[in-house]
Amino acid sequence: xxxPTAPSSSPADAQPAPAEAKPKIKIKTRKPKQRACxxxxxxxxxxxGHLKRWYDYPKEIEExxxxxxxxxxxxxCKTLYKPNLSEMPHSYTLRY
Ligand SMILES: [Zn+2]
Numbered sequence: 001x002x003x004p005t006a007p008s009s010s011p012a013d014a015q016p017a018p019a020e021a022k023p024k025i026k027i028k029t030r031k032p033k034q035r036a037c038x039x040x041x042x043x044x045x046x047x048x049g050h051l052k053r054w055y056d057y058p059k060e061i062e063e064x065x066x067x068x069x070x071x072x073x074x075x076x077c078k079t080l081y082k083p084n085l086s087e088m089p090h091s092y093t094l095r096y
């Protein structure tokens with residue numbers, strides 16, 4: 001595929017920036033009332049790190065979850081946790 005109109009403004013891009021061996025971003029959903037990470041390592045040991053609200057996440061995370069999203073991160077293994085949307089403070093129940 002030729003690029004007829006796209007101006008290539010990168011003169012020496014022979015080698016793409018070396019990926020800094022970043023671990024794949026993993027996003028889980030928090031279980032109701034969950035405050036500690038339940039990730040297990042390869043030995044099956046529970047991580048148990050605290051899930052902390054993460055405010056200033058980088059762009060690559062923003063692309064995944066959107067800007068100003070509510071996200072938590074394990075302090076140990078850095079697994080990301082989305083809030084559980086079914087965990088609402090309201091006590092509306094469906095009545096029939
Ligand atoms: Zn963890």
